Amino acid sequence: MKNPAFPSYAQACGWNAMLPSRSPRAPAEGHLDAPYVVVGAGFTGMAAARKLCQLNPQAEILLLEASTVGEGSSGRNSGFLTREEYPSSNAAQSVAQNNILNGFNRGAFDELQQLIEDHQIDCDFHSSGRIRAAATPEGANNLRKIQHALESTGHACQTLDATEFKKRIGTDYYKFGIYTDTGHLVQPAALIRGLLAALPPQVQVHENSPVIDLSQHGKRWLLKTPSAQITADHVIMATNASVKFFGYLKEKLVTIHTYAGISEPLKPNEMAHLGAMASWGVLPAHRLGTTVRRVGADRILVRSLYAYEQSLSESVVHEALHRRFHNRYPELSHVRLEHVWGGVTGLTLNGSPYAGRLAQGLYASAGCNGSGIVKGTALGTYLAELAHHNKTNPQIQMAYGTPNSILPDPFRALGFKVISAWESRKAGLES
Ligand SMILES: Cc1cc2nc3c(=O)[nH]c(=O)nc-3n(C[C@H](O)[C@H](O)[C@H](O)COP(=O)(O)OP(=O)(O)OC[C@H]3O[C@@H](n4cnc5c(N)ncnc54)[C@H](O)[C@@H]3O)c2cc1C
Numbered sequence: 267m268k269n270p271a272f273p274s275y276a277q278a279c280g281w282n283a284m285l286p287s288r289s290p291r292a293p294a295e296g297h298l299d300a301p302y303v304v305v306g307a308g309f310t311g312m313a314a315a316r317k318l319c320q321l322n323p324q325a326e327i328l329l330l331e332a333s334t335v336g337e338g339s340s341g342r343n344s345g346f347l348t349r350e351e352y353p354s355s356n357a358a359q360s361v362a363q364n365n366i367l368n369g370f371n372r373g374a375f376d377e378l379q380q381l382i383e384d385h386q387i388d389c390d391f392h393s394s395g396r397i398r399a400a401a402t403p404e405g406a407n408n409l410r411k412i413q414h415a416l417e418s419t420g421h422a423c424q425t426l427d428a429t430e431f432k433k434r435i436g437t438d439y440y441k442f443g444i445y446t447d448t449g450h451l452v453q454p455a456a457l458i459r460g461l462l463a464a465l466p467p468q469v470q471v472h473e474n475s476p477v478i479d480l481s482q483h484g485k486r487w488l489l490k491t492p493s494a495q496i497t498a499d500h501v502i503m504a505t506n507a508s509v510k511f512f513g514y515l516k517e518k519l520v521t522i523h524t525y526a527g528i529s530e531p532l533k534p535n536e537m538a539h540l541g542a543m544a545s546w547g548v549l550p551a552h553r554l555g556t557t558v559r560r561v562g563a564d565r566i567l568v569r570s571l572y573a574y575e576q577s578l579s580e581s582v583v584h585e586a587l588h589r590r591f592h593n594r595y596p597e598l599s600h601v602r603l604e605h606v607w608g609g610v611t612g613l614t615l616n617g618s619p620y621a622g623r624l625a626q627g628l629y630a631s632a633g634c635n636g637s638g639i640v641k642g643t644a645l646g647t648y649l650a651e652l653a654h655h656n657k658t659n660p661q662i663q664m665a666y667g668t669p670n671s672i673l674p675d676p677f678r679a680l681g682f683k684v685i686s687a688w689e690s691r692k693a694g695l696e697s
Pocket residue numbers: 271272273305306307308309310311330331332333337338339340341342343344345346347475476477478504505506508524525526569608609610611631632634635636637638639640642
């Protein structure tokens with residue numbers, strides 16, 4: 267039976283499977299004691315561990331990962347990241363909030379870029395621009411609002427019609443789109459592995475070490491894994507939605523499963539069907555829509571589907587991802603998805619992540635949803651600062667907002683099902 271303290275997956279992460287195999291670090295064993303323990307070696311946990319090293323050059327830092335690095339959602343995602351978000355409208359408040367947000371996002375993005383350069387992390391990190399694409403009139407209306415907000419705040423964007431889509435990315439499935447030149451792509455499993463290798467030696471990393479119990483004893487914390495008991499002054503829970511298992515943020519977070527597939531390599535004559543752009547990434551006009559990107563020269567990735575708190579069956583996922591791929595590229599309907607996998611992420615009702623202190627000496631960040639590479643890096647850094655200085659930064663809340671509370675179950679499950687059925691219908695061909 268699956269242990270709800272941490273995610274486990276039926277299918278291996280496709281990005282990780284495309285890399286050479288690696289030997290995981292040894293699990294935590296016996297009695298350990300450290301001033302700082304970070305739980306979860308994703309983008310948030312890595313950023314927290316790095317920052318703690320800068321702030322406490324002498325302190326030992328333990329980083330515990332339930333699975334192996336690259337097999338968590340930080341390796342399972344689609345690899346879209348951006349240095350700058352755009353305001354959702356030209357209202358003064360939206361623009362001001364977006365400026366604060368971009369201050370943190372730029373810091374996190376630049377740190378990742380610097381680490382990639384300094385440590386020569388081979389992760390296909392590159393600028394690709396960003397395409398938002400609509401297949402339906404409703405989707406096109408959504409994008410026109412974004413286009414208006416961009417133009418009225420002085421940001422350059424190009425609009426795309428079906429002919430232009432066909433030329434650039436090889437499909438005329440989409441009828442309207444906007445292209446902006448900020449946007450990068452990365453091989454996420456290669457990046458997270460590289461970030462692990464780049465951690466200073468003062469961070470002791472233990473893989474296959476799920477924390478299954480967490481309790482407070484006076485001013486200290488006791489963490490239990492299957493083979494270790496660890497005491498700590500400060501614990502940073504960088505586990506995303508798994509923090510709910512320990513009794514925290516239950517009323518703010520839901521666990522969402524979403525799925526991705528990467529095609530087998532295309533033959534040279536098939537690659538011509540992916541359009542003239544050497545690299546591109548397409549985000550949907552509707553939030554329950556499908557993400558598509560080129561992977562290297564000869565593969566394509568499709569990410570789609572959302573399920574609430576439990577995984578979908580393998581056959582449903584395979585069929586749906588193949589259908590979405592072949593609907594967009596009927597000329598490639600003989601091409602199979604070689605790797606198909608799912609991942610979990612934490613979702614809040616209003617899309618704002620949580621980052622803060624849960625109790626004395628206990629901190630968490632969760633709910634970065636579909637932009638955790640950059641946001642997780644920013645919020646992990648913040649949690650390390652919070653743990654070290656014991657001082658909150660109100661700018662973080664101004665930038666990212668605060669998550670609303672969600673109704674308890676069974677109303678929450680029912681509400682999610684009704685909303686997602688309604689939104690899925692609205693998403694229609696954007697799926
Ligand atoms: C299919 C898919 C596509 C996505 N696409 C994008 C994208 O293109 N761009 C983007 O920015 N984001 C994307 N996301 C979201 C992104 O992956 C997450 O926001 C990001 O991974 C959050 O980082 P994190 O470090 O906070 O959490 P995670 O990456 O979830 O890391 C948490 C880690 O904690 C570990 N853990 C959990 N519980 C325990 C425990 N009890 N003990 C020890 N360890 C534990 C987990 O194994 C995991 O490794 C996508 C997600 C999915 C699933």
